[in-house]
Structure formats: structure tokens, C-alpha cells
Amino acid sequence: MKFFGFIAVVVVGTLLLVATGDFPGWGNPHSPASEGQVSGFYIEQTVNVTKVPNMVTAVLADFRGYDTMFETVVIFIAGIGIIAVLRTFGDTAGKASDYPEPDEGSDIIVRSTCHLMVPLIQLFALYVVAHGHHSPGGGFQGGVMLGASYILLALACGLPVAKRRMGERKAIVLAATGIIIYAGWGVACLFFGGNFLDYASLDPVLPGDKEMARSHSMLVVEIGVAFTVTAIMFAIYSNLATRGRLEKGL
Amino acid sequence: MIWQFDIIILILMVVAAIISLRVKDLLGATMVFGIYSFLICLLWAEMGAVDVAFTEAAVGAGVSTVIMTATVFSTTRRSRD
Numbered sequence: 001m002k003f004f005g006f007i008a009v010v011v012v013g014t015l016l017l018v019a020t021g022d023f024p025g026w027g028n029p030h031s032p033a034s035e036g037q038v039s040g041f042y043i044e045q046t047v048n049v050t051k052v053p054n055m056v057t058a059v060l061a062d063f064r065g066y067d068t069m070f071e072t073v074v075i076f077i078a079g080i081g082i083i084a085v086l087r088t089f090g091d092t093a094g095k096a097s098d099y100p101e102p103d104e105g106s107d108i109i110v111r112s113t114c115h116l117m118v119p120l121i122q123l124f125a126l127y128v129v130a131h132g133h134h135s136p137g138g139g140f141q142g143g144v145m146l147g148a149s150y151i152l153l154a155l156a157c158g159l160p161v162a163k164r165r166m167g168e169r170k171a172i173v174l175a176a177t178g179i180i181i182y183a184g185w186g187v188a189c190l191f192f193g194g195n196f197l198d199y200a201s202l203d204p205v206l207p208g209d210k211e212m213a214r215s216h217s218m219l220v221v222e223i224g225v226a227f228t229v230t231a232i233m234f235a236i237y238s239n240l241a242t243r244g245r246l247e248k249g250l
Numbered sequence: 251m252i253w254q255f256d257i258i259i260l261i262l263m264v265v266a267a268i269i270s271l272r273v274k275d276l277l278g279a280t281m282v283f284g285i286y287s288f289l290i291c292l293l294w295a296e297m298g299a300v301d302v303a304f305t306e307a308a309v310g311a312g313v314s315t316v317i318m319t320a321t322v323f324s325t326t327r328r329s330r331d
Binding site: 026027054056057128136137138140141144145147148151155233236237240241243 | 251297300301303304305308309312313316317320321323324
């Protein structure tokens with residue numbers, strides 16, 4: 001059986017290597033992806049149409065808004081699924097682990113360093129969310145960093161300390177709020193006579209012209225994404241680390 | 251794109267991938283997998299895909315490693331089969 005597995009790996013690997021030779025070179029201007037109508041439009045018109053210098057965010061949050069909205073929904077469903085599978089109530093003690101149980105927040109050096117670091121991480125995460133359409137970053141990255149700051153707090157000071165800041169109920173409500181912000185912003189466009197997620201139609205209520213309305217809407221949408229990602233990241237971690245008991249964990 | 255830098259990162263990536271598959275200790279394998287994520291993040295940053303590199307650093311190297319570590323801590327040293 002091992003021999004056949006080896007043969008299969010070699011054959012598939014060779015085929016993949018041969019296929020790689022047909023790929024266009026890195027940065028080749030004549031590759032099919034660069035010569036199409038769509039990428040040309042994005043590269044030339046993004047700044048004129050949306051006033052957003054970061055093309056990646058413009059494509060993510062504006063031109064392909066539907067895609068990103070349902071990506072956020074996928075993250076939400078994944079988090080809810082993990083909570084539904086792992087969360088246990090009552091006194092169902094898990095199997096004993098061979099790895100030593102870490103002490104909850106006993107080391108003062110770790111705790112002090114974490115208390116120093118967490119505000120800075122959260123500040124940088126908020127900057128990444130708010131500045132996502134001008135520099136690399138956006139809702140997903142900022143949300144993950146914000147979630148990671150809560151995870152750091154749970155690692156260093158014990159889960160109860162982190163749970164006081166981001167409880168289970170709060171996390172689920174926050175995750176749902178993020179999606180409501182995103183979808184609600186799309187519905188708001190309908191009320192002003194545009195299509196779903198057609199940000200330019202929000203021009204009457206937002207400061208600036210039609211292009212600035214798209215730029216501002218991207219910020220709102222990114223904030224919605226960040227809400228969901230933050231809450232779900234922390235919910236996944238806290239359920240995995242405590243085997244669904246949400247009491248004492250890593 | 252500096253090809254010498256590329257070659258070094260790619261070789262280290264292959265080494266990290268093989269080590270993370272071969273190491274018996276799950277915690278060690280998780281750490282090496284985190285190193286692999288950081289290397290691929292470096293490669294993307296170097297190719298100019300800064301947004302992808304940022305996501306990889308935050309999700310792949312940061313949160314995934316922590317989540318996998320949390321999972322490793324609820325396993326036992328030997329399997330019961």
C-alpha cells in the first residue's frame with residue numbers, strides 16, 4: 001500500500017511540476033489575468049471612481065462587495081458551528097491531558113507585559129481597520145488582530161479575565177452585529193434608489209461627492225467585517241482551549 | 251524581486267514543511283508550522299502582495315498557531331487505539 005502511495009505522489013507531483021511550466025512568469029504583463037478588460041479597469045479607474053488608493057481594498061469591499069459579504073457570513077457560520085459542536089454545559093470533565101495544566105496568571109512578568117501590549121495591539125488593530133482603504137489592511141486583518149489581543153489576554157491572565165471583556169453572549173451578538181452592519185448598509189443603498197451595495201447612491205447622506213461616498217462606505221463595511229471576525233476568533237479560541245467548558249483553560 | 255532571497259526562503263520553507271510533518275511532538279510541529287507561515291508571508295511581501303502577506307501574518311502565523319496550540323493541549327501524549 002505504501003508503495004502505491006509513493007507511486008501516486010510521484011506521478012501527481014510530476015504532473016503538477018510539468019503544469020507549472022505553462023504558467024505565465026511573475027509580473028508578466030501579457031499573462032491572461034493582466035490582459036483582460038477587468039484588471040485594466042481596476043488598475044486605471046479605481047482612484048478616479050472610488051478615491052481609494054489601495055486597489056485591493058477597493059476590489060474587496062466595493063467592486064466585489066457581495067463576495068466579501070458572504071465571506072463574512074461564512075466566518076460567522078463557521079464560528080457558530082464550532083460553538084455548537086464544542087460547547088458543553090454542566091460538569092462533563094474532559095479526558096486528562098498529558099501536557100501540564102498551566103497556572104492561571106501566576107507570573108507577574110507575563111501579566112505585566114501583556115497588560116502593556118494589549119492596548120497597543122488594539123490601537124494598531126483599530127488603525128488597520130480604519131486605514132484599510134489607504135494602506136495594506138482592512139476589516140479581516142484588523143479584526144483578527146483585535147481578536148488576537150483578547151486571546152493574548154486569555155493566555156496571560158486566564159480566560160475569566162478575558163471573558164469579563166468579551167463574554168460568550170457578547171461575542172455572538174457582536175458577530176451578528178457585524179453582518180447586520182454590512183448587509184444593512186447594502187439595504188440602505190436600496191432606500192436611496194441604488195442597487196444592493198451600490199454605495200454611490202448614498203451620496204445625499206454622506207459628506208463629499210459620489211466617489212467619496214464609496215470611500216466612506218468601504219470604511220463602514222470594513223468595520224462590520226472587523227466586528228464579526230474579532231468576536232468569532234475569540235469564540236473559536238475560547239471554545240477550543242477549554243474543550244467547550246469556558247471555565248479554566250490555557 | 252531578489253532571486254537569491256527567494257531561493258533562501260523557498261529552501262527554508264521546504265525544510266520547515268518537512269520538519270513539521272516528521273516531528274513526533276505535536277507542539278513542536280505546531281511551532282514549525284508557524285515558522286512556515288511566516289516564511290510564506292515573507293515571500294508574499296517580497297513579491298509585492300502586501301495585503302496577502304498581512305493576512306497571512308495575522309491569520310496564518312498568529313491566530314492559527316494559537317488555535318492549534320490550544321487544540322494540542324487537549325490531546326494526550328500517546329494514542330489510545
